[in-house]
Amino acid sequence: MIQLTNIEKYYANKGVKNYVLRLVTTTINQGEFVSIMGPSGAGKSTLLNIIGMLEEPTYGIYNFLGEDVTNLNERKRIELYRNHIGFVFQAYHLIDEMTVYENIEAPLLYKKVGSGERASRIADLLDRFNMVAKKDLFPNQLSGGQQQLVGIARALAAQPSIILADEPTGNLQSAQAEEIMSLFKKLNEEEGITIIQVTHSEKNAQYGSRILHIADGLIKEDVAVTA
Amino acid sequence: MLKLNLKIAWRNLWKNKVYAAINILGLALGLTAFVLMILYINHEESYDKWSPxxxxxxxxxxxxxxxxxxxxxxxxxxxxxxxxxxxxxxxxxxxxxxxxxxxxxxxxxxxxxxxxxxxxxxxxxxxxxxxxxxxxxxxxxxxxxxxxxxxxxxxxxxxxxxxxxxxxxxxxxxxxxxxxxxxxxxxxxxxxxxxxxxxxxxxxxxxxxxxxxxxxxxxxxxxxxxxxxxxxxxxxxxxxxxxxxxxxxxxxxxxxxxxxxxxxxxxxxxxxxxxxxxxxxxxxxxHSNPPYTLSWFEKLKPVMAISAFLLLVSIINFINLATAQSVQRAKEVGVKKVLGSYKRQLTAQFLIESGLQSLISLFLCIVLIEMVLPTFNQQFNVALSFWHNAKLFVLIAQLLGLFVFVTLLSGLYPAWILSNYNPVAVLKGNYENGLRGIALRNVLVVFQFVISVTFIISIGVMEMQSRFMSNKDLGFERGNLINIETGYEDKFAERLKKIPGVQYVATTTQVLGNSFNVPEEIQYKGKPIKLNTVTVTMDALPALGMKVLQGRIFSKEYKSDTVNTVVLNEAAANLFGKNLLGQTYQKTDWQGKNNIFQVVGIIKNYHNEGFDKAVLPTVYKVTKLGGTSNTNNLLVRFNTAHYREIISKIEKEWKIMYPNFPMVYTSLEDAFSKSLEENRQFMNMIILFSLVSVSLSLLGLFALSTFVAKRKTKEIAVRKVLGASNIQIVSLLNKSFLILVIVANLVSWPIAYIIIKKWLEGFAYRIEMPFVPFVTATLISLIIAILTVSIQARKAAITDPVNALKYE
Known part of the structure; x- marks a missing residue:
């Protein structure tokens, strides 16, 4: 599904190249649950951003669903966002002016899903996440864990094939974190959604099927998780 | 989608009530001045177009x-x-x-x-x-x-x-x-x-x-x-x-x-x-091509320029505030972009938001216009109307055009800025785009303040000049004196003199409100002098309450007063030279005959026209020698301030004499107010514009200080952690703005000086260029600037530094 070949990312500063990523080559298949780990500044987030096409690599080739997306125009990229990729953020990044319902609805509006289908999908998601009673609340009226649930529901609404999560539990207490991680695991196993997460926590990484250890921009280790 | 965007727009406006109110109010002010102008232009344009x-x-x-x-x-x-x-x-x-x-x-x-x-x-x-x-x-x-x-x-x-x-x-x-x-x-x-x-x-x-x-x-x-x-x-x-x-x-x-x-x-x-x-x-x-005078369009040009400029300033303020606010919306942009929104969809969304605001401003502007229109009509002596406009459709089309123009102008730049936010940077919580465009904003604020300070100085000087004019000694007593619009007739005058309370009845060709100048050239000791001749009756000068400087004024006791004596005013006497009493001068009439006149008195100059005109060198005479002139002035002086009843007695006498023609009169008090009228109207207009201009520049300053305070959140937080007090932080922010206001004052002093000098030169009787308004304007501008900036600065100073530093 995802093929990275010799991906490099550096920032040129006064003639000096500051490497963030170096010669990253890896393949991530449909249905995998990959955790990217590493110390601060190792380049985890940059790698995730490149996978999510939020940043472009300085060098290297990136194939997504068999298509070269290294230099993609805005229109194509947005099509991919609408149909294939869901994002989950550490700080949830719900839109403050929209209710829970509207937040989940937003991607469907962009995807131009008809109103009937929209309503049933959102109802389904709210039901699944036990948030029916909270659908008319605004994000600041929810706890962090609840907000992250909405964030995930929003990411799932467009029925993506892959979810990219940047430290999804970084702001959460451990009980809530566990809940989120089990949810990811369930989504991965039951619905076959590919998940790539960046995490600091070894414990969280254990929920996945594979761990990429990154340090100084290089993949140091690529190990399968043994359940 | 549109519904949702409108909903978000509304929630955002509500969330930032104060900003939204300021934005909308500022725009409404600018629009009001502009729409009033449009109404006025429409009115002038509509002359003679009532039938195909x-x-x-x-x-x-x-x-x-x-x-x-x-x-x-x-x-x-x-x-x-x-x-x-x-x-x-x-x-x-x-x-x-x-x-x-x-x-x-x-x-x-x-x-x-x-x-x-x-x-x-x-x-x-x-x-x-x-x-x-x-x-x-x-x-x-x-x-x-x-x-x-x-x-x-x-x-x-x-x-x-x-x-x-x-x-x-x-x-x-x-x-x-x-x-x-x-x-x-x-x-x-x-x-x-x-x-x-x-x-x-x-x-x-x-x-x-x-x-x-x-x-x-x-x-x-x-x-x-x-x-x-x-x-x-x-x-x-x-x-x-x-x-x-x-x-x-x-x-x-x-x-x-x-x-x-x-x-x-x-x-x-x-x-x-x-x-x-x-x-x-x-x-x-x-109507647009009057002979001799400037057309209404030419006259209105400076005012049109000012009102267009004020609208532009209010739009720029709007842009400033909107971009300062945009930081708050950055996250929304970032999220929407990764959810699959096109840039143009975002641009459209933000344009809709500014459209919503300008629509509200437009409604507010219509309300404001309804409120000020009666005063405006009275001030400028027109009958403009908004709803009862003959061309309501044209007007509505114009307003729609204005709405689109304002929305695009005020919305495009913020929308562009917003929709260009890079989602990666935004979602990482690091979206300070530096102080880009701050120089331009500074220039703008200076510019706005230059205008405001110039206006404030002008108002000060104008106020002083009008006070000077209304308190100036006119050289005659304007109280208890009326002027009936009719010629002098002995029979009627004698009847009036019998009414108790009537002190003098007289006529003159020169009185405030109706002066008629007859120029002549005389010879005095071989040199020609140009004078203005005024024909009066015996009682005219005492009726006016003239002050005699030398000699005497006309009186029945002197037979010569009906023969060849004259009284000069000070201005005329200055042309003749010294030791004038008893001297004679000659004037050749149209038949070639030489007439000799004798000067018997000199009176103080008195004002018979507005203060923009100097008192002419004038000779007053009762005698028919050398020709007389006659205008419709019949002065009646009363010896009491309660002369209402006496006037009704005069009207009774009038009805007996002239049953078919009503009596028309003005009091000299009214004539005097009328002579100040034009100046007062002009001043009111300037006050109106200054109010709009000052409010707009305060809004501009508010926008800029908001913007800077937002940008400096981190700096302020760090300083607080290092031990700065709230006051120190407020003054830190104030300092940079005070420099702008001081620069604006420095620029506006010479500008105001030149404009005001020119304006004062339009008056023959004027005050010396005063210094006080300049200082006052500077103080006022500094104080209001400090107050405005401090609102923001205080807010920034009292926020908990933890919030600002959390994500670092």
């Missing part, structure tokens, strides 16, 4: 030097009455030509009597001929355009006047007596038509059109001319250029024929400067 038939109507203009203010040749609206007949007979395109009275600005109308009612004064009754309503397509409520002025001694009333005189518009066949001066026998007129008031203003305004027959004929003598307004209706709209060439040729031939046999004149008209000139201009262009 008027497209083929032309005003006739002749080039001549009669009645022109500078005695030079101009294209005049009043033309030789013979031209009407010339066009009627020689120009085949002409369907109808009419002659009508001009608006002369002396006198206050004609007295009109119906049946047994008391006479009333009616303004704007105009004498015309049978063709008037064939040229001007008025709507007849009663009667018809063809028949109305068929016969002499007929009158066509506007509905208003009919209601006023008869209480009904069904007045056909009734008779009216029209008396034009107090002992005129008057014309008996039959009402033959009632016309309705057109929807838009007319350059040939009237309350009634009469046909006395005077306009039917031209003078018999070829050298005698009558002058009046003339309008022609042609069978189709014609090319004015071609038409005017034809007319010019016709007129030169006509003049040659007319003056045949009068050799000298005949030669005269071949000299280039004496070639007769005749042209027509389309009626719709008449």
């Amino acid at each position: 038939e008027l497209k083929n109507v032309y005003q006739i203009r002749e080039k001549h030097d009669f009645f022109t203010p500078d005695n030079k040749e101009h294209w005049n609206e009043v033309s030789n009455s013979r031209i009407a007949n010339l066009i009627r007979t020689k120009l085949p395109q002409a369907v109808a030509v009419t002659k009508v009275d001009n608006d002369w600005d002396f006198g206050s109308g004609y007295s009109v009597k119906t049946e047994n009612a008391d006479p009333v004064m009616v303004n704007n009754i105009k004498d015309s001929d049978s063709s008037f309503f064939k040229v001007f397509d008025y709507q007849f409520v009663q009667g018809s355009a063809d028949k109305a002025l068929e016969n002499k001694n007929t009158i066509v009333l506007k509905e208003d006047l009919a209601l006023k005189l008869f209480g009904t518009t069904r007045a056909l066949g009734k008779t009216i007596r029209m008396i034009r001066w107090r002992d005129d026998k008057g014309n008996l007129l039959t009402v033959t038509g009632i016309v309705s008031e057109p929807k838009s203003p007319q350059s040939v305004g009237f309350s009634a059109i009469v046909r006395t027959g005077n306009k039917d004929k031209d003078p018999d003598e070829p050298t005698n001319n009558n002058y009046c307004l003339m309008y022609a209706k042609l069978n189709k709209a014609s090319d004015t250029l071609v038409l005017n060439q034809t007319l010019q040729k016709l007129y030169v031939d006509f003049k040659k024929n007319l003056l045949k046999g009068q050799k000298q004149d005949d030669e005269d008209i071949h000299k280039p400067e004496k070639v007769p000139g005749l042209k027509v201009i389309p009626l719709e262009n008449v």
Whole structure:
């Protein structure tokens, strides 16, 4: 599904190249649950951003669903966002002016899903996440864990094939974190959604099927998780 | 999607109530000034456009030097009455030509009597001929355009006047007596038509059109001319250029024929400067092309520039505040982008938001206009209306255009900035785009303050000048003095003098409100001196309460006062030299006879015109020697301040003498206020603009300080952690803005100085350039700037630094 070949990312500063990523080559298949780990500044987030096409690599080739997306125009990229990729953020990044319902609805509006289908999908998601009673609340009226649930529901609404999560539990207490991680695991196993997460926590990484250890921009280790 | 965007827009406005209110209010202020201007321009533009038939109507203009203010040749609206007949007979395109009275600005109308009612004064009754309503397509409520002025001694009333005189518009066949001066026998007129008031203003305004027959004929003598307004209706709209060439040729031939046999004149008209000139201009262009004076458009240009500028400033403020606010929306942009929103969808969303705000501003502006319009109308002596506008559709279209313009101008840049946020940077919580554009904003704020400070200084100086004028010693006593609009007649004057409380009854040709200057040149000790001559009666100078500087004023005790004595004013005395009393000067009259006059007194200068004109060197005389002049002034001085009842006694006497003509009078107190009127109006306009301008610059400053405070959140937090007190932080932010305001003050001082100097020079009697307004304006601007900035600075200072530093 995802093929990275010799991906490099550096920032040129006064003639000096500051490497963030170096010669990253890896393949991530449909249905995998990959955790990217590493110390601060190792380049985890940059790698995730490149996978999510939020940043472009300085060098290297990136194939997504068999298509070269290294230099993609805005229109194509947005099509991919609408149909294939869901994002989950550490700080949830719900839109403050929209209710829970509207937040989940937003991607469907962009995807131009008809109103009937929209309503049933959102109802389904709210039901699944036990948030029916909270659908008319605004994000600041929810706890962090609840907000992250909405964030995930929003990411799932467009029925993506892959979810990219940047430290999804970084702001959460451990009980809530566990809940989120089990949810990811369930989504991965039951619905076959590919998940790539960046995490600091070894414990969280254990929920996945594979761990990429990154340090100084290089993949140091690529190990399968043994359940 | 649109619904959701509107919902978000509304929630955002609500969340940032204060900013939204400031944004909207600022824009509404700018719009109000601009829309008022549009209303005014629409009004001026709508002159003479009340009927499609008027497209083929032309005003006739002749080039001549009669009645022109500078005695030079101009294209005049009043033309030789013979031209009407010339066009009627020689120009085949002409369907109808009419002659009508001009608006002369002396006198206050004609007295009109119906049946047994008391006479009333009616303004704007105009004498015309049978063709008037064939040229001007008025709507007849009663009667018809063809028949109305068929016969002499007929009158066509506007509905208003009919209601006023008869209480009904069904007045056909009734008779009216029209008396034009107090002992005129008057014309008996039959009402033959009632016309309705057109929807838009007319350059040939009237309350009634009469046909006395005077306009039917031209003078018999070829050298005698009558002058009046003339309008022609042609069978189709014609090319004015071609038409005017034809007319010019016709007129030169006509003049040659007319003056045949009068050799000298005949030669005269071949000299280039004496070639007769005749042209027509389309009626719709008449109002915008007045002779001698600047057109309304030219007069209005500076005001239009200011109001357009104020609108622009309010839009720029809007942009500033919106971009300062945009940081809050960055996350939304970032999220939406990764959810799959196109950039243009985001741009559209933010445009809708600014559209929503400008729509609210527009409504607010309409409310504001409804509120200020009555005052505005009163101030500028117009009758503008918003809802009852004859061209409401045009106005609404204009407002829609304005709405689109304002929305695009104010929304595009913030929308562009917003939709360009890079999602990666935004979602990481690191979206400070630095202080980009801060220099431009600084310049803008300085610019706004330059204007505001200049306005404040101007108001200060104007206020001082008007106080100076209203308190200035006029040189005469204006209290307890009235001026009846009539000539002096001994019989009437004697009757008035018998009324208790009446101290003096007199006439003069020179009094505030009605001064008539007769220039003359005299010889004094061999040198010529130019003077202004004023004819007075014995009591005139004491009636005015003159102050005598040397010698004496006229009195019945001196027989010589009816022979050859004169009194000079100070200005005239200065031209003569010293030791003047008892000296004589001579003046040669038009018959070549030398008259000798003796100076018996010198009085203090007194003001008889506005303060913009210097008091002329003037000689006052009672004697008929050297000719007299006479204007409609009858001064009555009372020896008590409670003279209301005495006036009604005077009116009784008047009714006995002149039963058919009402008495018209003004108090000199009113005449004085009226002389200050124009200045007061101008000042009110400046105050209005200053208010808008000052509010806008405060909003601008507020926007900028908001922007900077937001940008410096981190710096402030770090400083607080390092131990800075709140006061220190407030003054830190204040400092940078105070520099801007001080720079603005430095720039505006010389600008204000130059403008005000020029304005003051328009007054012959003025104050010295004062220093206080400059200092006051600077202090005011500094204080309000500090207050404005401190609102933001305080907010920034008291926030918990933890919040700002959390994500670092």
